[in-house]
Every structure is written in structure tokens, then in C-alpha cells.
Amino acid sequence: MLYGAVETGGTKIICGVIDETGELLDILRFPTDTPEYSVEKIAGFFSNHDICAIGIGSFGPVDINETSKTYGNILDTPKLQWRNYPFVERLKTKLNIPIIIDTDVNCACLGEVKFGAGQGLDNVIYITIGTGIGVGVVLNGKTLKGMLHPEGGHILLRRNSLDTYVGKCPYHKDCFEGLASGPAIAERVGRPAFELEEDDSAWDIEVDYIAQALSNYVLTYSPEKIILGGGVLEQLHLYPLIRNKVKEYLNGYIRTPQISNLDEYIVPAKLKGNQGLYGAYYLAKTIDKKG
């Protein structure tokens, strides 16, 4: 049995064919283009493989409510050509197999829970910090949907007292994403984040914002583990700093074995950038079981 997994991002789309054991047999990457062209490419790739279902991790906002009439539609995105595009419906028309969709970050979280750093746990959150900031959530073993889907990258934080940068979010200016995404760091310091030395004071500001956000997520979601991914969080020197600052913010209020051992509580993703694809694969497998 073969499964299709798709991850659609703002700049690129990745498609994978994965077998029942989890082996990635074929992969295609291409730049995100118009929805028609993208669907054509995705369908063309999968039509060469005998797959039984597809899981998609999509950029948002997207309708992931399976009971909704507009399930699988891209919603009110700034990518105008994709706005209100019936993504799942169009792909289904071309391939005529079951398709399930969730957000890119929910899929990444699910991938890590099922195959990566969150294995064996039912309540895990995944935060990616790169071009944007996204939060994926698995609670009771399932991705969180709710009214729409989590948008935890945009929570309001306290401005660090040393930070005079105005913030980059077009909606909220200085929300978490506006203050701490890769482009926000770059704009604050005038050069790309990856060029900063490990001891650059810009990292103290970054760590403060990340730790504030993680502390708020601990208090709201009560996750059993926090998994971090994305370009900025490949800077492994940040992890001890983040853990210390989270401890400082929580200040002894939450007393659990997990919080006593932050080294194993706040951890990097294990799937090396494939977490979204593997989450989508897992979703595809759940369809198969239903049918």
C-alpha cells in the first residue's frame, strides 16, 4: 500500500510517495505557483504511482473542518490567486482518491508525535520559527482544529526593554511573529539572522520572545512536550537559553516532572524538515483505515 503526502508552503510544494513501513520512495519539490499549475504538478506526480490516499499539510488559512461544505478550500490568504481556491476538491477531481487536509504546522506536529521527538505522547505542540512563526497542536492524539485552526504564532508578547524594533507583522506589528521571525531578526539587526555570532545580543532578545511564547503555551495547552523547528531554531545554542528563560517566566508555578527536566521537555524536531510530510502521510493512513 502506497500513500501520498503533500506539504504546501508559501514558497515551495513537496510531494512524497511513502510506503506502509514509512519509507519515502519518491519525492518532488517545486516552487509554489498558481493553484491550477500546482494542482496539475501534484496530480501528474501522483498519477505515476499507485497510491490509495493523500494527506496534505497546507499553508493557512484553510478549511480543515471535515464536516464543512468548503472543506479543503484555502481561505482568506494574502496569496490572492489561492484565495477561496477549492484545493482538495480540484485535486480529488483529478485523482479520484480520498484526500485529507490539515495545516502545515499541525501536520508537522503530528509527524513528530507519530515518528519523531513526540512518540508515545498524546499532547504535544510544535513551533516553527522561520519566515513566519507557526504553532501546530496535537491534543488527545489529534490535531487541534476548533473554530479555524491554531494561529499561535500571532500571540501578543511583552516587548523586551532593549528592543526598539517596530515589528514586522502586517496585522499586529509586534506580535510573536512580528518580533521573532527570521525576517524580523534580520530587519532588527540589518543582516540575516544566520550571520549573527552566537554571542550577539540580538539572540537575547530573540530568546526572551521565544521563552515568553513557550511559557504562555505551557499555561494554555499544558503540553507534555514542546518541539521546535524551522530555520531560526536550527541554532542549537539557543536551546539552553530558551529553557532557562522559560523556567524564569514560569517561576515555579507549574510543578510537574516534565517542567523539572526542561532538557527533555523543550527539544528540537527529529525529522529534519520532513515532519510536515510525515504528518501528512500519517493522515493519509488514517483515511485508509476508515474506508
Add this chain to the structure above:
Amino acid sequence: MLYGAVETGGTKIICGVIDETGELLDILRFPTDTPEYSVEKIAGFFSNHDICAIGIGSFGPVDINETSKTYGNILDTPKLQWRNYPFVERLKTKLNIPIIIDTDVNCACLGEVKFGAGQGLDNVIYITIGTGIGVGVVLNGKTLKGMLHPEGGHILLRRNSLDTYVGKCPYHKDCFEGLASGPAIAERVGRPAFELEEDDSAWDIEVDYIAQALSNYVLTYSPEKIILGGGVLEQLHLYPLIRNKVKEYLNGYIRTPQISNLDEYIVPAKLKGNQGLYGAYYLAKTIDKKG
């Protein structure tokens, strides 16, 4: 079939006997005392009724993980006599019927979802602002537990620029509870919150903190409805102000039918202070179905 429902708070304990139709047949209220005395009172009350199960909504922190060896124990509470007290176990020994426990605010949320302002919905949050601030969460129709349970009353907020009050939380000083609980308002203005005129500028500060918190909950939990309770939120003149400020903070980022109609999205609790008891009753009914 009769069910027992218990709500234990910092100052008082309420026990109710409720029949299958939801009618409250008998009720007992008494001040929270030592755990032994309290358990004696609870057991004495219920032993006069032929109840088949008990649901408890308890102050926290409390072990609500049904698979845990210490399920039903009060955890690291500042109420020293209750610390590590095996609440459910002791009550079970006396009454020999099934007992299920969750937090007071999770029960209040569940009560509103099943019988009050959240009926028909699967994803709802309940915030109570009184002596403290608590957040109860129902997602996919079930209360959120996770590593411990939500403690969303303690999230970090931005200090309002007009507010010079230091904050009242013993752990975080100026977290949400530290800045916006009833006692925090009273300490800020030098008299009880209920004595303030509706146009007192202290309400602007309070509304700002509540709206920041609700905006962050919208972004993290993506609830289908937000239900408000507790003494401070009996001030109905605050609701339009809170809704306007939430709209301002979200600033068009979340576009859903619910957010377009905040009058029906951010609403007061319907069960007039009995939401916790009715949530506990609902939990008791779920046990019965299992057995």
C-alpha cells in the same frame, strides 16, 4: 438514577444531588476546611441519597489524568493541609461508588457546553475572573488535560501604559491573574471592584488585560465560543468594551463568521454560578455510561 456533583473551591464546597433530567434535588454548601473534615461532610451528605456516581470539579493543582497512579490527588497547592491529599481515594473508600474528577474551571466550561451558553459546540473556553482567574477548556467535546491541566489565568500580558500597579500574583506578579483578578483591581484602586462606577478609568485597564488574554486564547485554542463567568464579569457593561478591544487586538487577522459577530462569540455564562456543579454532574453521568 441520581448523580452526585461536587465543586470544591478555595473558600467553599458545594455538593448537589441531581437527577437524570438535570433537576437539582438537594444541595449542601459549607466552608472549605481540612480535607478530612470536608470529605466527612461530603460523604455524610451523599450517603443520605441513593446516588450511582460522583463528579468533582476541584481547585487545582490536581491530578486529573485517569491513568495516573495518583489520580484524584490534590497536588502542590498553597493550602498546605490539602497538599498531596488523595481526595478521590478517600471519598471512594467512604462511599464505594465511582468518582471522576476534573478542575473546577474545566467542569464549569463543560457545564456551559452541555447545558448553558455553549450548547451544540465542541470547542469552547470558559474564563472566570473573581478572586483568581481560571480558564477551563473543552476541545473536541472533552476537557483539556495534557501534562497537568490548563493554567491560562497566568499567561503573561503587556502592561497597560497607564497602569503602575505592581501586580498580585505570588509567582509572576503581573501575569493576567496578577493584574486583573478582583483583588488586583481592588489593590490598584484602593477599594473593592464592585464599588467602582461604570465609567471609572480602572475599567479601561481591566478591559485591556481581559481583551489581550482573550485575543491570545482565540489565537491558541481557536474556540468556537468564549464564555465568561466569575464576580468581575458580572459587570455586564464590560462586555461591549471587551469585544471592541478584542477586535482591535486581532485587527482582522482571524476571519471567521464567529469573529465577525463578537456579540455572540464572547458571552456571559448562562448557568448563574452553577456551571461547575453541572459540569461535575455531566462527568458523573459519563461514568455511569461506561460502567
